[in-house]
Amino acid sequence: MKNKSERFIYIKNHDVTTIIINHEYSRSYEPMEKAVKTDFFSMDRRTFLKVVGAIGASAFLGLHQTEITKALELSKTKIIWLHGAECTGCSESFIDAANPDVVQAINKLSVEIVYHETLLAQQGIFVNGSPANTSELNSEMLLDEAIEEGGYVLVVEGSIPNGPEGSGKYLMIGERTFKEIFGKAAQNAAFIVAVGACAAYGGITCGDSDIVDLTDFRGVAFQKEDPSKGMLKELNIDKPVINIAGCPAHPDWVMLTLAAAILGKIDVNSLDGVVDEYNRPLVFFPAGNTMHDNCPRRGYYDTGRLDTDFAGPQCLLKVGCKGPYTRSDCGLRKWNGGVSMCTQAGSPCISCCEPGFPDSASPFYQMPEGQPLMASASAGTIAKVGAGVAALGVTAHAARRIVFNKDEEKKQE
Ligand code: SF4
Ligand code: SF4
Known part of the structure; x- marks a missing residue:
């Protein structure tokens, strides 16, 4: 398929005849x-x-x-x-x-x-x-x-x-x-x-x-x-x-x-309130939310059920998931035409949307050591989290459950 100037070749031909609204409605957005x-x-x-x-x-x-x-x-x-x-x-x-x-x-x-x-x-x-x-x-x-x-x-x-x-x-x-x-x-x-x-x-x-x-x-x-x-x-x-x-x-x-x-819906010469401090559009990288907020595994996190190995169905925090420290709407928007996304497919979020990536998220598959699991803060990067600030949008209830489960695990060891 060629574009109008006939200068380009396009190697794929997706036969899309219908428009499908395939994203879930989230409480963060208008109906x-x-x-x-x-x-x-x-x-x-x-x-x-x-x-x-x-x-x-x-x-x-x-x-x-x-x-x-x-x-x-x-x-x-x-x-x-x-x-x-x-x-x-x-x-x-x-x-x-x-x-x-x-x-x-x-x-x-x-x-x-x-x-x-x-x-x-x-x-x-x-x-x-x-x-x-x-x-x-x-x-x-x-x-x-x-x-x-x-x-x-x-x-x-x-x-x-x-x-x-x-x-x-x-x-x-x-x-x-x-x-x-x-x-x-x-x-x-x-x-x-x-x-x-x-x-x-x-x-x-x-x-x-x-x-x-x-x-x-x-x-x-x-x-x-x-x-x-x-x-x-x-x-x-x-x-x-x-x-x-x-x-x-x-x-x-x-x-x-x-x-x-x-289309002029964003005034590129006046981006205040449209982008964050790292020039990311707030609409996709919301300042008050993290990937973790809409993660399909969030229910497991909230009830303190954390996988300790890959291929399990539960929360991936312990195998290195950086979703709580990452601004992105991946959990809501999903990838591949809305079919799936990292944590849904079994991989921890490696925080690819944060400016310090990849160093700030490394090692990818290890839970950051010595950091409080959560606190009230406005963490923008894992680097900041490393300095003692933790996840956004995580409930105190979840915090208690995870701390509780950690204590239980220690007792069983
Ligand atoms: S820690 Fe990761 S896997 Fe667990 S709920 Fe948050 S984003 Fe999902
Ligand atoms: S690793 Fe990147 S693409 Fe995957 S969930 Fe995290 S921010 Fe989204």
């Missing part, structure tokens, strides 16, 4: 009925944020397709999607979105992805033996032309190496560093969406190692929790940035953030 009946263009920003939080990308884009198309008929939005140091997992997650698939979403939003290395048709320096010296055939020229035109949304996937010694040479694309390409693209962008843990905070590429200082990978606006070490600061560029955390980022988070920003 679904209200969301469905709300007129899209008369929504205020607050309602919009609640609606996109309550329903999936499919339902949102499906419900408002006519209005969206009408609104964007005359003003197509261009997207440049760059890949830095990464595994392409976020693109994979994005194009695997089932309801709607990426082609449907692009059409509904009337956007044109002018550059995306993974989806771009084959190009090179030579094509069929002849020099590829037009932007039709040479992706470097295509990108330069698109940047020159300006006014696009820049999506960044992957971190930006600054090393060695600020040269950025640990990632070369053709004859240029990715640092240089990113800087050029950022300068002319209307705003930037950093997709996934690596682009947002450095992610896996910033994980502790003997060479981490040498490679010096940076997120767009942060390095881990530190906003003074974002690549934009390094390059002295001031642009609005929205961080879609996650390893990978959930396709709903990406699509709905792009939809909200492109």
Whole structure:
């Protein structure tokens, strides 16, 4: 399947003919009925944020397709999607979105992805033996032309190496560093969406190692929790940035953030109250909630029934689950078209949405030692939890039950 410019090939063809609202209603959100009946263009920003939080990308884009198309008929939005140091997992997650698939979403939003290395048709320096010296055939020229035109949304996937010694040479694309390409693209962008843990905070590429200082990978606006070490600061560029955390980022988070920003439902120049202190949209990473709040295993936690090994049905806290320390709506939204999610599938939450990931969640499969299980606090990161602050939204009742069960276990030993 091709997009309108016929520059891209799309390798999957999800045959989606119906729009399904497949997310559970949670006490945290407005009733679904209200969301469905709300007129899209008369929504205020607050309602919009609640609606996109309550329903999936499919339902949102499906419900408002006519209005969206009408609104964007005359003003197509261009997207440049760059890949830095990464595994392409976020693109994979994005194009695997089932309801709607990426082609449907692009059409509904009337956007044109002018550059995306993974989806771009084959190009090179030579094509069929002849020099590829037009932007039709040479992706470097295509990108330069698109940047020159300006006014696009820049999506960044992957971190930006600054090393060695600020040269950025640990990632070369053709004859240029990715640092240089990113800087050029950022300068002319209307705003930037950093997709996934690596682009947002450095992610896996910033994980502790003997060479981490040498490679010096940076997120767009942060390095881990530190906003003074974002690549934009390094390059002295001031642009609005929205961080879609996650390893990978959930396709709903990406699509709905792009939809909200492109449709003007989020004022990217005034993000107060829309994003948290790490630039994550509050609607998906709510400040007062954690993944743990909507976990399918929460009932076991509340009654103090904790698995001590994998493959059991109970709470995974003791095998390292960091759900209580992680802001995300995974338990509510779920993954793979709303089918399942980490703890439902048997894996502890490894806190991939927190800026300190992966170090702040390591070792993944061990319960943090020497920490109180809970306290009243506003923990944003596991690092803070490590300093003695504990889980959000956990009831004193549950705390007592877990402490009680721990005491019981000790007695039995
Ligand atoms: S600790 Fe983890 S597995 Fe247990 S209820 Fe919370 S999020 Fe779910
Ligand atoms: S449940 Fe935890 S580890 Fe899994 S995607 Fe959500 S935040 Fe990441």
